[in-house]
Amino acid sequence: MNYRELFLTYLCLLTSSFLLQAQEFSIQGKVISNEGEPVWLANVLLLSPTDTVLINGSSSDERGLFKITGIPSGNYLLKASYLENESDYVAVDMTSDMNVGALSISNYAQMLDEVVVSTQKPRIERKVDRLVFNIGNTALSDSDIWEALKRAPGVVVINNQLSVNGNKDIGIMINGRKVNLPKSDVINLLSGTSASNVESIEVITNPPSKYSAEDGMLINIKMNKNLIAGYNGAIFNRYTQGVYPKHTIGTDHYFKGNKAGLSLNYSFNKEKWYTKYTDITNYIEDGEVTSTWKANEDYIRHRKRHNFNAFFDYVFDEKNTLTLSTLNQWSPKVNRVYATETDITDANGGDLSSFITTNDSGEDQINTSFYLDFVHKFGKKGAELSLNTHYTYYDYERGQDLNTTFFDSNQALTDQNDFFTNATQDINLFSLQADFVSPIGTFSNFETGLRFAGIHSGNEIDQSGFDRDQPGINPTESASFDYDESIFAGYASMDNTWGKWNVKAGLRGEFTKTKANLDVLNSFNKDTYFKLFPSLSLQYTPNNDHDFHYHYYRRITRPRYNSLNPFQVFQSYNSVIEGNPDLLPSSRHYMVGGYTYKRAYTFELFYKNRVNNYQLLVFQDNENEILRFISSNVDRDIAYGFNVTVNKNLTNNWSFYFMASTSYMESNFTDLGSGQKISEGLWNTYIRSNSGFSFLTDKSLKADISILYSSPVILGNSRQEDYFNMGIALRKTIWDNNASISLGIDDVFNEASLFNTRKYLNQNNTSYYRPESRLLVLGFRYRFGNTKIRSNKKSKRVDERGRI
Known part of the structure; x- marks a missing residue:
């Protein structure tokens, strides 16, 4: 389908929403206890049968009676709740006004005068375009956010590489706000922030058109809000x-008034990490191995880090709200030491020479982001205008002293080299966005908006002392590289519900301008392009037991500053990391169709096609005997296969999630030396499983067991062998739920290592990565202040009120 046909289809969907009209009905009944007594001020909720999203609701009067009006025809679920006690779900088919009779709430007589807030939500909820992982009051809530994220449904983290359904273009949001930081710094932010303040983790598999086309999928971390004064x-x-200890301490504070609310979070982290690498490279000449270089590297990282986050809300009146947020991270002291021993042998295994490289590196970095949001609600229910502006400043400085000592085959000293580098990077990001949403008739919502984003990255490097030849941009005494990017975007989308059908369609357009300047080569590159990004979600729910869905989207990934930076940075004497200012933007298409039975069992078929994907590829230069880690475009990646998911509460105390994904993956890339086209592919299976358990009568002891397995997979020009990781987390609440202690073990069997191979044409090398992954984690948390409530108001909380 071309863009003209797509636009006409979208226009038809938009027009049809104005033409649909339907009759509305009411439902009434009575809420009683298990002794038959009426329950006053119980919440009665009308929910979507496919994802339990709240549609409408009411509360019972002193006689236990309730009535909900203005309900369109269709299938729904009805439930009554009072504090922590709930009735069973009742399926209703609204074709006329109806009376459902009595909804019975069990254990009503056991309610206390003072109740600890403990919302009982499903552990994992499947919604139209996302999966919601509710981690509050689980064994994971005493961990950090990064560790909790690893257990989220559909999420796979291997070697700190985050992916969802095989897609690594993942955007991270906190309370709906994009965290605009490099991926490594996003990990630092999340690993330094306690998960105890997280209400849920939303894995958005088909983001609405209002979000940037950069991210194929989004992860939204929803923080708890204090709803009572x-x-x-x-x-x-x-x-x-x-191997070494790591320690985090922190504090959280919540203030709530009639109009204002303030949340403050601070943590300090001090840690020491150990990682071991083994690289074996067989250098080739005329098709024969001439020498083998085996490098064993020990890497130790010391780091101190401060995290400070603040969220401020002010409600002027029921129509106008202002929100100011800030995310901050400061790492004043990061020391990295790489100690590498490299042995060189001939084709028969005889010793030729060796060298030892010590890379002593220190760095300092600061990230600070500010977000300002204003929301105005119009008189028409559901219609609102929101304005958002954002600014991020990132400052990074790193110096290194790379010392190499050379020996002959008899271990006699032959030479020595000292190489010094100092690199700085300043990044400024700014964005401004306006969004308007309005209901159209009874069944449709229309949304549109405009956005501008600007990025400036300034990079400088000073290097001295290196005396070997290598291809690419050689180390220079001094150089600077500037990169600027501007993006102008607009979108429109529709969300329509017609009985058993739900349709979401959107179209986004983005115009991009870039320019890059490298002073040492007098290189100045400019580029402009405009692209359209359609998205479509269809859902058909004939009844409560069956659900069919289909999603399609197109997205883009633009090369960023770190990958475009052309400077060469040597990790050891014969391994160099370098960017590529000639990188092209990458575009990708993704479609998936599936069926869900009884909201618990899902089967999906999917297809992915990506052009110009860029990755850090490893190439061996046989002439100069160097390993080059280069940011390069991969011509095309394709994948197709199927997913099987089980999401079910097996017992009252055991929630179970299981996903198996099997696909054929193929990577097509160009060999750096010969320019020859290479294609590599294989079938891959990865499995995710999470089990959550509750123990003791009061369910104060929680446990979580997670398993991740991946068979061999193709990543660019590398084949990564199978991977396995198992983790266990325990959490016990004490002191009337005001405190908790936790115990966890990550990578129980110490199997979370990676082995990569690159064997094609004149490439013959392997990499073995062994991180410090088996970890024992102990945690303690104590809450104070107004931690309890004395009314039923908190139980009226709905998702819409939790948004910022």
Whole structure:
């Protein structure tokens, strides 16, 4: 389908929403206890049968009676709740006004005068375009956000590489706000922030058109909000023991008034990490191995890090709300030491020579982001205008002293080299966005908006002392590289519900301008392009037991500053990392269709096609005997296969999630030396499983067991062998739920290592990565202040009120 046909289809969907009209009905009944007594002020909720999203609701009067009006025809679920007690779901088919009779709430007589807030949500909820992982009051809530994210449904983390359904273009949001930082720094932010404040993790598999086309999928981390007036806070302490210890302490504070609310979070982290690498490279000449270089590297990282986040809300009136947020991370002291021993042998295994490289590196970095949001609600219910502006400043400085000592076959000293590098990077990001949403008739919502984003990256490097030849941009005494990018975007989307059908369609257009300047080569590159990004979601739910869905989207990934930076940075004497200012933007198409039975069992078929994907590829230069880690475009990646998912509460105390994905993956790339086209492919299977358990009568002891397995997979020009990781987390609440202690073990069997191979044409090398992955984690958290409530108001909370 070309863009003209797509636009006409979209226009038909838009027009049809104005033409649909339907009759509305009412439903009434009575809420009683298990002794038959009426329950006053119980919440009665009308929910979507496919994803339990709240549609409408009411509360019972002193006689237990309730009535909900203005309900369109269709299938729904009805449920009554009072504090922590709920009725069973009742399926209703609204074709006329109806009376459902009595909804019985069990254990009503056991309610106390003072109740701890403990919302009982399903552990994993499937919604139209996302999966919601509710981690509050689970064994994971005492960990950090990064560790909790690893257990989220559909999420796979291998070697700190985040992917969802095989897609690595993942955007991270906190309370709906994009975290605009490099991927490594996003990990630093999340690993330094306690998960105890997280209400849920939303894995958005088909993001609405309002979000940037950069991200194929989004992960939204929804933080808890204090909904009652007063103050409460907490302190926490988390200790991790691997080869070396790591320690995090922090505090959270919540203030709530009639119009204003303030949340403050601070943590300090001090850690030491150990990683071991083994690289074996067989250098080739005329088709024969001439020498083998085996490098064993020990990498130790020391780091101190401060995290500070603040969220401020002010409600002027029921129509106008202002929100100010800030995310900050400061790492004043990061020391990295790479100690590499390289042995060189001939084709028969005889010793030729060796060298030892010590790379002593220190760095300092700061990230700070500010978000300002204003929302105005119009008189028409559901219609609103929102304005958002954002600014991020990132400052990074790194210096290194790379010292190499050379020996002959008898271990006699032959030479020595000292190489010094100092690199800085300043990044400024700014964005401004306006969004308008309005209901159209009874069944449709229309949304449109405009956005501008600007990026400036300034990079400088000073190097001295290196005396070997190599291809690419050689180390220079001094150089600077500037990169600027501007993006102008607009979108329109429709969300329509017609009985058993739900349709979401959107079209986004983005115009991009880039320019790059490298002073040492007098290189100045400019580029402009405009692209359209359609998205479509269809859902058909004939009844409560069956659900059919289909999703399609097109997205883009633009080369960023770190990958475009052309400077060469040597990790050891014969391994160099370099960017590529000639990288092209990557575009991708993704489509999936599936069927869900009883909201628990899902089967999906999917297809992915990506052009010009860029990755950090490894090429061996046989002439100069160097390993080059280069940011390069991969001509085309394709994948197709199927997913099987089970999401079910097996017992009252055991929630179970299982996903198996099997696909054929193929990578087509160009060999750096010969220019020859290479194609590599294989079948891959990865499996994710999570089990959550509750123990003791009061369910105060929680446990979580997670398993991740991946068979061999193709990544660019590398084949990565199979991978396995199992983790266990325990959490016990004490002191009337005001405190908790936690214990966890990550990578129980110490199997989370990676082995990569590159064997084609004149490439013959392997990499073995062994991180410090088996970790013992101990945690303690204590809450204070207004941690309890004395009314039923908190139980009226709905998702819409939790948004910022």
